[in-house]
Amino acid sequence: MPTMDRPITLHQPKRLEIGVGAVARVGEMAADAARPVVIACGATREYVDRLKLSGDILLIDNVPSEPDIPAFDRTLDATRAHAPDLVIGLGGGSVLDIAKLVAALWDGDQTLRDVAGTNRVEGRNTRLFQIATTAGTGSEAGIRALVTDPDTKSKVAVESPHLIADLAVLDPELTYSVPPSVTAATGVDAMAHCVEAFTNIRAHEMVDGFARMGFRLVGKYLRRAVEDGRDSEARAGMMLASYYGGICLGPVNTAAGHALAYPLSTHLSLPHGLANAIIFPHVLAFNLPAAASKTAEVADALGLRNAGNQDALKAAAFGFCRDLGIEMQLKAHGAAEDDLAFWAEEAHAIRRLMDNNPRDMGVPDILAIYRDAF
Incomplete structure (x- = not known):
């Protein structure tokens, strides 16, 4: 059945950089950031130097492969203590999901439970860069984030246009080492x-x-x-x-x-x-x-x-x-x-x-x- 006339809303990152060496452009676009936070996992911290960031940089590199609410809370607390002017996700889908939520929530009163569901995030004041190091979830392109509730073993899903990235980077060199x-x-x-x-x-x-x-x-x-x-x-x-x-x-x-x-x-x-x-x-x-x-x-x-x-x-x-x-x-x-x-x-x-x-x-x-x- 034709669907072209059905209303639909499409969100995409404001800017996409793709190709070998694309990650090298991040430093230029982040040149005005004085207090960036880089959210990564252990395997992706090796790429931080390629970002060529300046200022007072906080690296949080312990996001697990299937992050749960306590892991998110730890990352959120560390980010709040740093008070960043730029949040960068550097990793696979789990890392990028956590970065989205942290960028939107670190400087406000809303909790993860408050924003669970659709269109409940009140806003975002901090820029968000998403740098993918795998080719699977496409989280760098989207408006959704998932976190596991350890009590129910279910996913807490958040959907909001305020989770969309200002910059998404797809550099194939960052995936060379993926097994x-x-x-x-x-x-x-x-x-x-x-x-x-x-x-x-x-x-x-x-x-x-x-x-x-x-x-x-x-x-x-x-x-x-x-x-x-x-x-x-x-x-x-x-x-x-x-x-x-x-x-x-x-x-x-x-x-x-x-x-x-x-x-x-x-x-x-x-x-x-x-x-x-x-x-x-x-x-x-x-x-x-x-x-x-x-x-x-x-x-x-x-x-x-x-x-x-x-x-x-x-x-x-x-x-x-x-x-x-x-x-x-x-x-x-x-x-x-x-x-x-x-x-x-x-x-x-x-x-x-x-x-x-x-x-x-x-x-x-x-x-x-x-x-x-x-």
Whole structure:
């Protein structure tokens, strides 16, 4: 059904720098910052010197891969003590999400609970630069941030235009050292963002354009990036695919695939990209009857052959992920079969995503997928 006449709002960073060496431009654009805060993780602190910052710099480099509320609170407290005039996120999606929230909340009275949901952030007074070091979440492009609640093992989601970056940097050199396994999983995550937005019941023709560009780039470049981490063209292609996926998340968002992946991340401590990669073939095939023509476009872009029915499509997509070196069985990641029913209930309750799915998916359907992936 045509959707071009349906109202939609698209947010993008005010400025995008992309290409080999793009990170070197950060220092010039931050030259007037006297008290910058750089939020990173242990693996990305080595890139701080490339930013060429001046002034009184605070480096916070202990953001975990799946940050929870206590981790966010520690980062927020440290930032408040420094009183920055620029916040820089330097890392993967988790780091960039924390940087968004810190930039918006450090100088106000709102708490994370106050802003959970949509359009509850009152404003932002501090500039935000987002420098991606992986190609998966597309967080540098978007208006959403996720933090895990350690008590409920669920994601606290914040969505606001006040979380959009003033500058996003995609420098493929910063991804050269990402291991093949992480490159593969985050690449499938980027693809899942595009595919889930593309087949979503809220899909929009304008967003479809970004989604198509994204999953086609994954089909062209992901294997190359996995096989040669210093292939700058492939790395740049994957960073752009991830960025396009991030744009898709704002006006359309993901659907059942991400809903099913979240319990895997919170209960098994799986990286977000890996959890989505495990689920991707199953949900893609499940949705085929409701999104046949669009799914055929996805299959063609990824080179999935003889995938005209659900079983064949699932097998082809499973093989695509497995051949990238991704361990696709939940059992191998420490899952217990007795936990699957509880996780299915939990995933089904994530209505902000499940309600976007093109085909209704009940708890028995989710449990069947988990068992198939087990």
